[in-house]
Amino acid sequence: xxxxxxxxxxxxxxxxxxxxxxxxxxxxxGPDAWPDDPRYDRELLAHGDRRNVVDAYxxxxxxAVVADLDTRRHPFHVAIENWAHDLNIGSVVRTANAFNxxxxxxxxxxxxxxxxxxxTDRYLHVHHxxxxxxxxTWASDAGPDxxxxxxxxxxxxxxxxxxxxxxxxxxxxxxxxQESTGLTQAAQRxxxxxxxxxxxxxxxxxxxxAAAAIAMHTWAVQHLAPR
Numbered sequence: 001x002x003x004x005x006x007x008x009x010x011x012x013x014x015x016x017x018x019x020x021x022x023x024x025x026x027x028x029x030g031p032d033a034w035p036d037d038p039r040y041d042r043e044l045l046a047h048g049d050r051r052n053v054v055d056a057y058x059x060x061x062x063x064a065v066v067a068d069l070d071t072r073r074h075p076f077h078v079a080i081e082n083w084a085h086d087l088n089i090g091s092v093v094r095t096a097n098a099f100n101x102x103x104x105x106x107x108x109x110x111x112x113x114x115x116x117x118x119x120t121d122r123y124l125h126v127h128h129x130x131x132x133x134x135x136x137t138w139a140s141d142a143g144p145d146x147x148x149x150x151x152x153x154x155x156x157x158x159x160x161x162x163x164x165x166x167x168x169x170x171x172x173x174x175x176x177x178q179e180s181t182g183l184t185q186a187a188q189r190x191x192x193x194x195x196x197x198x199x200x201x202x203x204x205x206x207x208x209x210a211a212a213a214i215a216m217h218t219w220a221v222q223h224l225a226p227r
Contacts, residue, residue, distance in 0.1 A: 021050075022050055022052075023048060023049050023050035023051065023058075024048055024049050024050075024058055024059075025048040026045065026046055026047060026048050027045040027046075027059065031045075031046070038064075039060050039061060039064035040059045040060060040061070040064075041059060041060065041061040044058075044059045044060075045059050051119075052118055052119075052120070053065065062122050062123065065123055066122075066123055069100055069123060072100065073100055073101070073102045074099060074100050074101060074102060074220075074223075074224070075102055075144070075170055075171040075172075076099075076101055076102060076168070076170075076171065076172050076173070076174060076216075076219055077101060077102050077103045077104070077105060077142075077149065077172070077173045077174070078092060078093075078095075078096045078101050078103075078104050078105070078173070078174050078176075078212065078216065079104070079105035079106075079107055079129075079135055079151075079173050079174065079175045079176070080092050080104075080105070080106065080107065080175070080176045080177075080178075080208070080212070081107045081108050081132070081175075081176070081177050081178050081183070081184060081187055082106050082107060082108040082109045082112045082178070083108045083109060083178060083181075083184075084178060084180070086112075086113060086178045086179050086208065087113050087115065087116060087179070088116070088178075088179050088207065088208040088209040088212075089106070089112045089113055089114075089116070089117075090112075090113055090114055090115050090116025090117035090118070091116040091117075091208075091209030091212070091213075092104075092176065092208065092209055092212040093114075093116075093117040093120060093121050093124065093126070094116060094117050094118055094120045095209070095212055095213045095216055096124060096212075096216065097117075097120035097121075097123055097124055098120075098216075099216045099217075099219075099220055101124065101216070102125070103124065103125040103126070103127055104121070104124050104125070104126045104127070105126075105127045105128070105129055105135060105138075105173070106126065106127070106128050106129070107128075107129050107130075107131065107132055107134075107135050107175075107187070108130070108131065110128050116209070131186060132175075132184065132186040132187040132189070132190040133186065133190065135151070135173070135175070135190060136151060136190040139151055139173050143171050144171055147171075149171055149172055149173050150169045150171075150172045150173070150192045150193075151172070151173045151175050151190055151191045151192055152168060152169070152172050152173065152174055152175065152191065152192065152193055152194075152195060152215075153175045153176075153177075153183050153187065153188060153190075153191035153193070153194035153195070154174060154175065154176050154183075154194070154195055154196070154197070154211055154212070154215045155176070155177055155182045155183040155188075155194055155196060155211075156182075156196035156197070156199075156204070156205060157182065157183065157188060157194055157196070159194065160193075160194040160195055160196040161193060161194070161195055161196070162195070162196060162198050163195040163196060163197050163198070163214070163215065163218060164197075164198055166193070166195050167222060168218065168219045168222055168223070170223050172219075174212070174215050174216065174219070175187060175190070175191060176208055176211065176212050176215075177208070178208065179207065179208045182205070195215070197211055197214055197215075
C-alpha cells in the first residue's frame, strides 16, 4: 500500500460538515495509483469503502477478507436456536465475527433475522441445522482431527454452573437459546454442560446478544494472548 494510501486509510471515520462519515473515500491518485494486488476491489478503489471493516481490510474484496480470516479462525463455534425469528441472532452473529469464530450455526428455522448482523455474516461461515439433535450429530466429529466438539450451553437453568468458575474447552460450540424462552429442553440435552452468567440485580435473565458476547469474551480471555 502506498504512503498516501496509508495516511488515507488511517482516517476510518471523519467529520464532513455536520455529517459523520464512516470509512474512506476513493483511493488517492486515481486508477494510476491503484495497488497491483488481486485482493483489492476495483469498485471500492474507485468509489471508496464505507463498510464496517478494520483498516487492514479497506478496499479488499469480500472473498479476500474471508480468505485471510480463514487463516486464523479461532476454534470455537457459536450456535443459536431460531424458532421465532429472534432479533438477537444478528447481534450474536456480529459478535461472532468480532471474535473470528470458526463458524455460526443457526438451529431451527433456516431464515433468520439479519438486521442486527450489519452484513458481518458475509465474512463468516454460517451453517444451518434443523434441530439441536442435528447440531449434536454435526459436533460429534467436527473437532480437530475428527474429534468431538463439546457443546456448552449458556443459560440460567437448574443445574447450570457459574460461567465465572468454568474453563471453556479451546475447541467447542457455544449454544444459546432464544431471547424469551432460553435453551429448549432438546438443546439442553445436546449440551455437555450449561453455564450461567452470575447476575447481581433484579432481572432474571440477560439479553441473548449480551449473554453471547460475555461468553465469547470469556472464551477469548481464557485462550487468547492479549494483542
